[in-house]
Amino acid sequence: MQLIDGKQLAKTIKEELAQEVEQIKANGGKIPHLAAVLVGDDPASKAYVGSKVRSCEKIGYKSTLITPAADVSEEELLGIVDKLNMDPDIDGFIVQLPLPKHIDAEKVTLAIDPKKDVDGFHPQNFGRMALGLPCYLPATPFGIVTMLDRYNIETSGKHCVVLGRSNIVGTPISLLLSRKAKVGNCTVTITHSRTKNIAEEVKRADIIIAAIGIPRFVTEDMVKDGAVIIDVGINRVEDPTAKRGYRLVGDVDYENVAEKCSFITPVPGGVGPMTVTSLLTNTLRASRKEVYG
């Protein structure tokens, strides 16, 4: 079994991006500038946005953090989005999800200028991804594809089984891996809550993408010998010995499954850190106008 070390790979990619920034500075170009909108004070969202902003600072990007209160009106939030759309210094921005219930997240996503949509959530970027046109890839699928690429893991002709069909992970990674591309050419099965016999489907997989949101769902008996496992889950489980009383586990029963597979991503330190570098790469592409000219 070989570990796919997302934390280390993310560090390498951030170093590469930092060098790009050095080049830009030396040539007197525009420094990439990411803005993040964090509504309210959900602790997980604060932590995620905090790490994105710190990563920007570390590699030499400009960053702007906007923190409206949890009771901000939808209208006000749409006003913030509009200002960011218009601001010529902002190359790209994100509105951290989830949003409070009184705000229509779909409406907010639609309001983001696709040219600045570095999370790749706007239907225009999603559609372009599905068609194989230039676009910003959503962070998690982009991170997964980058891991498979950098670890030289063959995907062509492989059977990939995806667990979960969310708009931000399951559905887009299924599309990407089935496309005709360097990382692609898979035969993809999408499984979900209505799938009749998930274990039987997963057992056939050469590549398993677990994005189901159930702690340790994928067990040893579901895994074919030599399979590649990408664990997207971030689940809190009680652990009295841990400082905070809980710890993070993936959607895969790592301890028991690891022996059987050829490659596996850990949780934490697997897919998670790669989502942050995806956002940083998209922001560089935005500042270079690589996608929309």
Ligand code: BQF
């Ligand atoms: C790690 C996210 C659910 C809902 C909204 C490193 C991250 C996570 C884990 C991270 C996530 C998950 C992010 C680790 C961003 C990934 O070491 O394992 C980094 O920052 N993520 C988010 O912004 O919004 C979410 C998950």
